[in-house]
Amino acid sequence: MTLQTTLQQIYDLPLSNAIRENVNAFPLLESLHVLAITLVFGTILIVDLRLVGYASHRRSTNRLITELLPFTWVAFGLAIISGGLLFASNAMAYAANTEFRLKLLMIAAAGINMAIFHVSTQRTIDQWDEDATPPFAARAAGVLSLLLWTAVIFLGRWIGFTLDVLF
């Protein structure tokens, strides 16, 4: 089974067809996707800026992370579901789109950046939790995260201008 036949099968799903045929489905899914990404970016921004050294409503970085991360994850889940449905409605075109591929790459990079922070820098958070300026590794993770998520938003918007619309 090649990638092309899998993409074709996704495209042929009754659900994908329903999204193509209902004129309101695509804009509604897009709106949910934008809402989700603004929640993801908005909450990550507050955490990343705290890591870089800008004050948030919490002195403790760890408390801020545990308080906002559930919102980020729920919003990310909504972004995956709405994005997955948008993808399914036009699977071959998205898979062939350069900006779409780059966007997935940037999301993966942002995930790896977060995982590295979690297993290394965050381990020592007790030592710098309430410092106004966290250590270099934490600041670097914050800056990198902001750059990657900004790139995700730019690439996402660019898909709308470069995608071959097949329906």
Next chain:
Amino acid sequence: MFVQSFGDWLYATPISSTFRVTTWIIPTVQSIHILAIAVVVGSALVSELRLASVLANDEPAGNVVRRYLPWLWRALVVLLLSGVVLIVAEPARTLGNTVFWAKMALVLFAFAATVLLRRPLLREDAPPAAKAISWLLLAVWIAVIFCGRFIAYT
């Protein structure tokens, strides 16, 4: 109609056609517009949920709100400026569009409600029912996002 002729005049201006012909301008400005609405959503989420006593209740509400309000205003300025560029580039898409005017009304409402009600909501003797206003404002920002995307389809 005045709006129609103004839109036609705007469309014919050299700056409008420059924005359209330079292909990277509209996607770039739209991306900046989305980044700015993300800042609004982030600031509004934490502030309104604190006012609704859902989040960070051990921090004084005034501290939380004061921390994020400047970000909300800065983001709204960026939204206004990037939005103006998008209107200049494609006047017919926006000025003649009911969804666009609904969006403007909602933004104006959220802005006015934030300015006028923030202080009374922070008072110790604010009635519990006032918390409903925080939920309403969050709903309005979500409606603004939906209107923003639907402008492209109406």
